[in-house]
Amino acid sequence: YQNILKSVLEKKKLLAVLIDPDKFPVERTDSFLLKVNASLATHIFVGGSTVDDFVTDILVSEIKKHSNLPVVLFPGDVTQITNKADALLFLSLISGRNPEYLIGKHVQAVSKLKGSNLEVVPTGYLLIEGGKVTAVERVTGEKPLSRTNVQDIVDTACAGHLLGMKLIYLEAGSGAKAPLTQRIISEVKKAVQLPIIVGGGIRSKAQLDAVYEAGADLAVIGTAFEQDELFFEDLKAPSSAEQLLKEDNND
Ligand code: 1GP
Numbered sequence: 001y002q003n004i005l006k007s008v009l010e011k012k013k014l015l016a017v018l019i020d021p022d023k024f025p026v027e028r029t030d031s032f033l034l035k036v037n038a039s040l041a042t043h044i045f046v047g048g049s050t051v052d053d054f055v056t057d058i059l060v061s062e063i064k065k066h067s068n069l070p071v072v073l074f075p076g077d078v079t080q081i082t083n084k085a086d087a088l089l090f091l092s093l094i095s096g097r098n099p100e101y102l103i104g105k106h107v108q109a110v111s112k113l114k115g116s117n118l119e120v121v122p123t124g125y126l127l128i129e130g131g132k133v134t135a136v137e138r139v140t141g142e143k144p145l146s147r148t149n150v151q152d153i154v155d156t157a158c159a160g161h162l163l164g165m166k167l168i169y170l171e172a173g174s175g176a177k178a179p180l181t182q183r184i185i186s187e188v189k190k191a192v193q194l195p196i197i198v199g200g201g202i203r204s205k206a207q208l209d210a211v212y213e214a215g216a217d218l219a220v221i222g223t224a225f226e227q228d229e230l231f232f233e234d235l236k237a238p239s240s241a242e243q244l245l246k247e248d249n250n251d
Pocket of ligand 1: 174202
């Protein structure tokens with residue numbers, strides 16, 4: 001969390017590649033992680049809405065063999081908690097009213113977290129209309145917030161802040177038709193003095209830049225990489241020679 005805060009202060013944008021253990025064949029880890037490591041990615045998020053027991057544990061061990069990026073759990077359920085990751089987004093679905101996803105799963109998680117080294121980061125999670133019914137909606141039974149009622153989104157994020165959440169995650173849902181609008185992101189950013197995570201439906205460099213420009217501190221991309229690894233080419237980290245040239249030009 002301190003690293004995220006530092007990046008926000010330095011105005012450095014962060015990018016998480018989301019790997020869903022339910023969809024990702026573990027044999028692909030090696031080649032996939034080569035591309036992740038050469039890209040602008042700063043974090044690896046691991047999680048999904050429906051994942052079989054122990055699958056996350058095996059996948060995180062494998063990821064750790066092939067990348068030094070921090071691995072952050074983004075769990076759909078308690079079964080996805082593994083001590084092998086670095087941190088856990090302790091997500092509370094504050095856009096919904098289902099007690100299970102506001103506090104119930106968290107109580108269940110406590111026995112799993114005892115003695116664990118995971119850094120637990122309380123995160124206010126807001127599901128917002130993404131143009132289709134998403135897995136989060138199916139699993140939690142919760143309707144997303146309306147895209148057009150921006151004040152409701154802002155008030156929900158502010159309430160999360162007042163409750164002590166350390167991150168706000170604005171979620172359009174995996175595979176959303178379009179990313180969240182710049183207006184939603186910028187209004188939340190203005191109102192809440194916390195790092196803002198934005199995910200769902202980001203499929204191009206232009207969309208990623210728009211999300212950052214609006215105020216997202218950390219963007220999450222899953223589906224676009226799952227469907228086409230060539231997308232990593234658009235998000236390649238500059239080589240050290242290119243980086244030096246850029247810095248010289250800025251001087
Ligand atoms: C989903 O925000 C993430 O929880 C990523 O969404 O799969 O659409 O990139 P995509």
